[in-house]
Amino acid sequence: MKSKTLLSVNLKLILLCFVFLILLLLIVTSSFSPSQPPIAETRLSNSTKPTQEPQSTASSACSSHLTPSCSKIPTSLANALIHYATTNITPQQTSKEISVSARVLAKKSPCNFLVFGLGHDSLMWTGLNHGGRTVFLEEDESWIGQIQQRLPTLESYHVVYDTKVHQADELMKLGMHEECKAVSDPRFSKCQLSLKGFPNDIYDIEWDLIMVDAPTGYHDDAPGRMSAIYTAGLMARNKEEGETDVFVHDVDRVVEDKFSKAFLCEGYLREQEGRIRHFNIPSYRARLDRPFCP
Numbered sequence: 001m002k003s004k005t006l007l008s009v010n011l012k013l014i015l016l017c018f019v020f021l022i023l024l025l026l027i028v029t030s031s032f033s034p035s036q037p038p039i040a041e042t043r044l045s046n047s048t049k050p051t052q053e054p055q056s057t058a059s060s061a062c063s064s065h066l067t068p069s070c071s072k073i074p075t076s077l078a079n080a081l082i083h084y085a086t087t088n089i090t091p092q093q094t095s096k097e098i099s100v101s102a103r104v105l106a107k108k109s110p111c112n113f114l115v116f117g118l119g120h121d122s123l124m125w126t127g128l129n130h131g132g133r134t135v136f137l138e139e140d141e142s143w144i145g146q147i148q149q150r151l152p153t154l155e156s157y158h159v160v161y162d163t164k165v166h167q168a169d170e171l172m173k174l175g176m177h178e179e180c181k182a183v184s185d186p187r188f189s190k191c192q193l194s195l196k197g198f199p200n201d202i203y204d205i206e207w208d209l210i211m212v213d214a215p216t217g218y219h220d221d222a223p224g225r226m227s228a229i230y231t232a233g234l235m236a237r238n239k240e241e242g243e244t245d246v247f248v249h250d251v252d253r254v255v256e257d258k259f260s261k262a263f264l265c266e267g268y269l270r271e272q273e274g275r276i277r278h279f280n281i282p283s284y285r286a287r288l289d290r291p292f293c294p
Contacts, residue, residue, distance in 0.1 A: 092213075093121060093249060097276040104209060104245045104278070105129055114207045114235075116228045117214025118147055118156050125211070126154060133205070137198065139215040139223060157199055161215050161223035168255050171226045175263060180230070181292045183237045183284040193230035193263075206239050213249040217256065225250075229259040236281035246279045267294035 098121070105113070110131030115122070118138035126134045136156040138144050144156050163171065171193060174180065180191035187196050187203055210232045216222040229248060236244035248260040252275045261269075264279040271278040284290050 092119065093276065094274055097249070097274045098124075100271055100273045100276055100278050101209070101211060101245075101247050102128055108208050108245070111208035112205050113209045113211070114202070114205075114232075115211040115213065116225070116232070117211075118144060118154070119213070122147070122154055122156075123151055132208075135202065135205075137202070137214070157202070159195070160197055161195075161227060163223055163227055164220065165217055165222050165224035165255060166220040168224060168226055168259075172258065172262065175230060175259075183234065183288060185238055186231050186234050189234065191230070191234075193227050194234060195227050195231040203235075206242075207235055207244055208242075209245045209247070210235065211247045211249070212256075212260075213247075217250065217253060224255050226255060226259050229256070230263045233263045233265075233279075233281060237284040239283040240285055241283050243280050243282050246281055248277050248279070250275050251277050265293035 105111075105125075105128045109129045111129060111133075113125065113129045113132060113134045115125060115134065115136045118136040122136055134155065136154060137159045138156055139159060139161060141158045144158055147154060147156065174192050177191070179189070180193060182189070182191075185203060186194045186198075187200075189196075212225055212228050212232050215225060215228065217224045225248075232246050232248075236246055246264055248256055248264065250256045251260060251272070260277055260279070264277075264281065268279045268281050269277060270280045282290075
């Protein structure tokens with residue numbers, strides 16, 4: 001068996017060397033062919049105005065007869081392709097649920113995208129928002145460390161929640177008070193539901209999309225998403241101008257269902273697919289007299 005294995009390996013090496021030599025011969029032959037124009041003459045530019053360079057300085061450029069563009073695949077997309085091609089762990093959202101926010105990203109990216117939660121789908125969101133800023137807020141500090149080791153390019157921050165799922169009914173009652181209907185910077189809100197412990201940069205950025213897929217909310221002692229949903233809505237209303245698309249996942253659960261309807265408003269609901277809801281919330285800065293829900 002050993003001799004047969006060695007013979008098989010030797011044959012593979014011979015075949016690989018043979019193919020490599022053929023490719024090398026083709027490249028050398030094509031580079032000296034008089035029928036092809038010099039590379040410098042067929043060089044493409046990513047800018048709108050063509051650039052003129054001496055032929056002697058042209059290097060590593062692609063030819064127009066080989067490809068329509070010299071642009072490389074973006075790093076974020078390349079990382080996402082490699083990651084998902086080499087792992088058997090899939091995102092928690094279904095393909096239909098992902099398509100809801102992916103359609104909005106296709107129209108708005110590159111943009112500012114805030115995600116509550118850091119998970120197996122994080123690299124996908126960063127890739128879909130190529131050229132924009134995608135930030136993740138995560139409750140589990142040890143999980144952040146694990147993800148950063150594997151995916152160091154992701155921007156994530158540790159946040160602390162002081163609520164519990166079993167407090168949801170009480171927090172809903174508090175959320176009906178007038179101080180929770182007032183639109184302001186979440187840092188200065190008098191509403192108990194407003195999250196005030198994020199890095200200042202999170203409050204200063206004008207977010208185009210916000211995804212609420214955390215914190216944990218499947219048992220009574222978990223933090224729950226009551227404050228995350230309320231704060232996402234407050235950030236959207238306090239935006240300088242324009243609209244913010246807010247997505248809430250796991251709306252099949254009581255907290256996500258009730259709090260998204262109450263604080264993101266059914267009047268702003270644009271779509272629901274499976275366990276995800278898409279709300280489109282306008283800025284209130286120019287119209288402070290606008291009702292909290294339409």
